[in-house]
Amino acid sequence: MAPKTDIEIARAARKLPIQEIGARLGIGAEDLVPYGHDKAKVSQRFIDSVQGRPNGRLILVTAINPTPAGEGKTTTTVGLGDGLARIGKNAAICIREASLGPNFGMKGGAAGGGHAQVVPMEDMNLHFTGDFHAITSAHNLLAAMIDNHIYWGNALDIDQRRVVWRRVMDMNDRALRDVVTSLGGVANGFPAQAGFDITVASEVMAILCLATSLTDLERRLGDMIVAYRRDRTPVYARDLKAHGAMTVLLKDALQPNLVQTLENTPAFVHGGPFANIAHGCNSVTATTTALKLADYVVTEAGFGADLGAEKFMNIKCRKAGLAPDAVVLVATVRALKANGGIPKEDLGAENVEALRTGCANLGRHIANLKAFGVPVVVAVNHFVTDTEAEVEAIRAYAADQGAEAILCRHWAQGSAGIEDLARRVADLADSGASAFTPLYPDEMPLFEKIETIARRIYHAGEVTADKAVRDQLAAWEAQGYGHLPVCMAKTQYSFSTDPALRGAPSGHVVPVREVRLSAGAGFVVAICGQIMTMPGLPRVPSAESIRLNAAGLVEGLF
Structure with a gap:
């Protein structure tokens, strides 16, 4: 029998009425604006009423650079939230909403996968609540x-x-x-x-x-x-x-959406900026509200840590006064072998040597995250083709980098497969070891901020920009915008601006071709290389496989 697809697993979920999920966080039915039976918005009145409460622990889930092999960052975020609940913690999850573009393109949905998903899966990945x-x-x-x-x-x-x-x-x-x-x-x-x-x-x-x-x-x-x-x-x-x-x-869209995981852990799903062309984090409102209601809040930042985590730290945390207590860095055996030069069709075969080569990407991310002063643990998202020798190679490499790597089987087993990570993350978050510090101060000139990210996070040798770009940055500084953080728009597939350059390249050139001032959001966007702010569909878009079946149910979402 073929394994169940994500949508089949999600459709079999035993969902609770959304009022029961709200009650787990102390949200009364009168403060929920229901959208059907399984999703609701949380009223601004309630959000305002809890602002005096202390914050819970904030846990960021990020990942190595994405590859066609898959990493499972959202799946791990959901699984970890369920895992924390399984070991008796009061936990909530905060993730972004899905964009229709990738759903009908090639990236797929944004609700997790396997037995670590947020539901209702179809709604999450389609129109949801209309935000x-x-x-x-x-x-x-x-x-x-x-x-x-x-x-x-x-x-x-x-x-x-x-x-x-x-x-x-x-x-x-x-x-x-x-x-x-x-x-x-x-x-x-x-x-x-x-x-x-x-x-x-x-x-x-x-x-x-x-x-x-x-x-x-x-x-x-x-x-x-x-x-x-x-x-x-x-x-x-x-x-x-x-x-x-x-x-x-936008008055209703500002209110965060409350849903649940397959195991009925509360999940806030709100906002959805991409991390390769925007700041890549769910809403401040959702995160800060969750921190007032749960003891542990698990959130994610888009794409690899060089984009999503960097922006989470330097933009979202700076703007919202947040500080993560621990960071989970997701990697897979398959993705690390891809970073080691193995083509997608050969990733199922054991290759410890290629994996060790690809671990350079993992090591770069570990070092970058530690530079923010936050403790890091590696989550090895398990695939059935992984061998013990490959998993042990990751554990040994991570240990050499001063981090622990923990094997996680949440995709196949749900919360039961991620208990070890949940316990370790709770210990780290409770340890008080985090000494979070952004990468650069507000008063640093804008082009120096761009250079700081390029050199310290991407390990670039040089940042190039036309005189017009530099003059524009200087003009914005003269107008009083020099204190803003920068948001790098760059390919997600590499530390460089060349999506084909895997691993941990150093000494490359980061060309800034354009800058845009987002004065309302409060950051300057630096567009690097050939990154596009309007993607295109692939040769065979996912839309070709999405349809309604004879029972009127959606098929083809993943």
């Missing part, structure tokens, strides 16, 4: 208001050549990266070169994930720079009087 649609609508409302303002006389003297606000949609569509708008005559406005990003790259998404209240949300939306005048002075969203209406569209 992404609200973000898309708010973002594009602002775009429409910019064009409309120019059409009706342009009282703000916007230089149409310097409109920096692009449109967004939650789908991979390479045809929309660069477009021309307003063709067709005078009635349609002034033709302009424009483009689309994917919704998860929107500054509105970043703001939703960093805002602490509706008031803070509206202020941040108003602070967004949408264009420049001919004298190069910025035009803000508040100048167009757009931020109020945008806040109205």
Whole structure:
């Protein structure tokens, strides 16, 4: 008999009514806004009421650089939350919502896998509670208001050549990266070169994930720079009087979503910026609320630790006043062999030598994470093809790097397969060993911040940027934005900007081709190499396999 797929496992789950899940965290039914029977939003009134409570322990789950072999970061996040609950801890999980683009493309869903999943799986990976649609609508409302303002006389003297606000949609569509708008005559406005990003790259998404209240949300939306005048002075969203209406569209989306795991552990699923083109973390509201309600909160940061964890530390923790108590670094035997040069079709065969070569990637991430002053443990996400010799090689390598590697079988066994990691993580989190420190101070100049990340995290030899990029950074510093952190937009597959360069390369060049100021979110984006803020679909997209069966159930999601 073929093993059950993720969606089949999820569909067989014995879910509890969402009111019972809320009750486990002390959230009354009157403070839940239900979306059906198995998901709900948590009211702002309740969130405000718990702010005086002490925080629980914050545990970050991150990973080595992703490979086609798979790493299982979200699966481990979910499994660890269940594992902590299994050993008697009051635990909650905080993860991001899924983007439709990757679901119908090639990356797949964002709800975990096997017996370590968040449910309802279909809803999680499709429209869920409509947060992404609200973000898309708010973002594009602002775009429409910019064009409309120019059409009706342009009282703000916007230089149409310097409109920096692009449109967004939650789908991979390479045809929309660069477009021309307003063709067709005078009635349609002034033709302009424009483009689309994917919704998860929107500054509105970043703001939703960093805002602490509706008031803070509206202020941040108003602070967004949408264009420049001919004298190069910025035009803000508040100048167009757009931020109020945008806040109205986002008022429900700001409330975090509560669901559950297969084992009924509470899970907050909220926000979804990608880590390769945005800051890659779930919402501050969800994380800070969970910390008031649970003794241990397990959260994740997107892609490898060079992107997601770095941004979690330098952007989210800096902005929200958070400090992780422990970090879990996820690796697999297969992914480390891929980093050692083994092609995907040969990853099932034992190859300890290639694995040891690929462990250089693991070691680089361990050292980088320790540089933040946080204790690190390695989770070896088990695959059935792993051999004991390969697992032992990882354990020995991690020990040489001053970290413990623990084998985890949560995909196949659920919480029973991750008890060892749960106990170790709880001990680390409770030890008080964390001395968290961001990588750079606020007052460091912007280009030096970029160089600091490139040299200390990527181990680059040089950062290059055109004079126009450096001048733009200097201009932003003169305007009072020099204190902001930087958000690196870079391929997730390598420490370098070359996605084919595996392992732990050093001395490479990081080219910064463009910088964008996200004044509302509160960071500067540095776009490096060939990274795209609007992905494309692969040759054979997952959408070709997704359909409804005869019973009206979704098939093909993974």
